[in-house]
Amino acid sequence: MNKKDKNPPRLARWILNLQDHYEKEYSITGDCCEEYKQIVRQQGKLSALFWIWGQVFSSIVSSSKRSLFFGGTMFINYLKITLRNIKRHKVFSFINIAGFAIGMAVCLLILIYVRHELSYDKYHKDEERVYRIVLDSRTQTANRIFAPITAMVAPTLKNDYPQVEQAARSLITSSRLVRRDNTFFYEERFMYADPELFDVLTIPFIQGNSQKALTRPRTLVISERMSLKYFGYSNPIGETIEINNETFEITGIVVNSPENTHLKYDLIASMETLNGWEEMNNWYSTMFYTYLKLRPNVNVEEFSQQVSNLSDKYVGEKLKEWGNTDHYFLQPISSIHLHSHIRYEAEPSGNPLYVTIFSFVGLFILLIACLNFMNLSTARSTNRAKEVGMRKVVGAKRFQLISQFLGESLFVSLISLGFSMVIAKFAIPIIDNVTGIALDFNQLLNFVVLISLIVGSILVGLAAGVYPALVLSAFRPTATLKRGLRSGSRDFAMRNVLVVVQFSISVVLIVGTLIMARQFNFMKNQHLGFEKEQKLVLPLRGGISIQENYETVKDLFSKHPSISDASVSSTVPGRGVSNFGVSLVGEEDRKNQSMFHMYFDHDFVPDYGIEMVAGRAFQKDMSTDIAGAFLINEATVIAFGWSSPEEALGKRLQTGFGGRVNPIIGVTKNFHYRGLQTNVEPLVMEFLPEMFRYITLSIDISNLNETLAFTESQWKSMYPNNPFENFFLDTYFDQQYRSDEQVGRIFGIFTILGLFIACLGLLGLASFTAESRTKEIGIRKVLGASVPCIVTMLTKQFTKWVLLANCLAWPVAYYIMTRWLKNFAYRTDIDLFIFVLSGLLVLGVALLTVSYQSIRAATINPAESLRYE
């Protein structure tokens, strides 16, 4: 071991040495070094290192305690100076505190959002043992992963696998018409469930017994919300309620569904109700979400391998015959919201990319605010230089000065934290208004969160304060006291770097916002292959069937002059489409591709303006078209490998319920029956009246109110017991982009705030530069410089920085936005124009900010500015 190795690390010695009082009075470095060497000899280097750093940290704690207790007077003096500085330099203080507070408020809002997204399904008891089991089904041509699986899995799990403590199924159906006496509404969150669901998931009962509530058929557990809605303040237990004309007995009330679960519920009916239904007893209908709870200490890896082939024992032979394989796998329940993204999720999944993006946006905005603080504090060092010199002359140590300045930045950041809470509180309703994202402020009012916020803002204060503190405390008293201080060129360079970083971040944010807006605009204006304007859609829910009388119903509406046409269909674009296996008769090797299906009548294709590329659409006078012919889209032609649409005509497909075999009579152009996030996939269309669930009316909106009133009265005469509902197809279709658009809007808000904070900083810096060059400007003017000339001189350097910031920001923004756009199958191109526009925007805003100060400085009468001291 050489000699150098025996001494404690230099950094540790330096920090110990900084604590002047201990060093001078008690020789702390000496004591520590001596003992360090003893420990190295006796216990080895590692424990010595531990020991010395322990001493370093504890001595920092003790010396700050000491300065609080013993140096009480100095502490009060620091506080006084801090407050005085804040009061005297109102603009600077405002910029510092406002910047910090806004930055922190943005962070708080993002924290609420991120915490909410990450908290999904974490509240379940023993959530680490709760899983959802899903199906990976492979056919020869397709590979699909289903969230809902067959009804047989849950009982199989319980019988065949001792590791499973409990398993339960839940079947989510379309909305239900719920009626009690004369109150009736459609309810969306309706499900059938096994009683074991309450053992697997945490759904606390307010009334009733979780073990017994769902054991009998036609029993129902409702949420508190529903209880209040249908029963007011009377006790609903034992009462009955009608759901789609079936009577259910209410056996329990549970707490309202939390927002942070993927399986939201309002009405839970017993699975027993469905007993005897054929779908409950086969291995092929994938309809049931299946949750399971493992016993403690089960090896999950091992278990998931075992369950992978759980169905082989029962249907393995049959699947093999068809050339299919089924594999099951487990998803931890808390991962479903952000990481699942598979077919038929109970609700649309969250996007983990947004969680990441927002976390970074929050950090960056906070960074901008910190940089402001650093910039302004060092820029103002000239003003503080005399104070520093004076303090040093009367005996202040560097350590004391550093702690004074750090203390100041801590003070500012803690005050800002207070303000930021207020800002966040008031911003939440505004954000809700503009974007529709509801954030819950109460998430912050939690002991752990509050403490970490305070710790966080202390860290931010330290991070922002440490550089100014080091710069300010390094001044030499002789130099500062003699003739103020010219800002050294090194500090100046540092400030430029900070400004460049700030504006780079702003440019990235702006480019992001613009590209997002462009994408949403693109999606709304893209031609979809059908007409989405001026279409009023009436959903037929609550068990209404128009299988027999759809023609009469259509006539009922279309006799109004403003309603030009009516058509009926199983679904409308933007609503879900169902999925069945399709096989081509006579070509066994290509059998069983899975394809989307849609059912509509003969008026649908002309009404929606869907173009045909080959063959013909369904026709009214061809009675064989009803349940006897298929239309396909161009994507299907490609999926079957035909060279032209004409080749498809006359080919026979087998599909749908019961495997009907029918010929293809026509090929439509691809139209977007789903949103533009996804490609147009193969679609098979059929004229099947039993499937009709929607009436689409092509209306003339010039007479909208009257038309709506007419439609409603017709509806009331037909279906007096069902609420009248309607929506416009275009807004409905665009709702698919709602969550992305919300994110885009909130991103826009944060961008503006970020730019605002950066400009605040620039304003401060510009006013400082102008102030410190007052005399120079005066002399220049005396020598004949014009006002524009001086304004140019003052703004030139800022322009340079902002341009540099653009160069740095563009590649970063390009990279991030290309990744984001990959979320969409149909996307706008990233245009150079957007980059230039954002660059100019930032430059413009920066120049505006700077020019106010510059012009003011340039127009001062030189006689005054030269007298200025």
Added chain:
Amino acid sequence: MKELTVLEQIILSVILDLKEGAYGVSVRQRVKKVMGKNINYGTLYNALEQLLKKGYVRKTQGDSTPDRIGRSRIYYNLTPAGENALWEAYKLHTTIWKTIPDFIKNFKP
């Protein structure tokens, strides 16, 4: 007279016991042994500062050893006032323990 904290009493007694050899490292190690738990330099110095202020301890600057990278040792001695204070503390303790009723002595939590 001012009350002494337990730590101050321990430090005074340690310095007295170490006689001429009381400086940072030896005092810290001895105090650690007496208290049975670790004590950091910062804490030690803060307590010493109180004792210096009260005039119970005085410092003398000693020599440096090679181990101390050039820093000299600071030795501590009790002043007469310090010895007196320690004696007072001792008397106070013995009085307390003499007058304490027997049942508390037998009471073990």
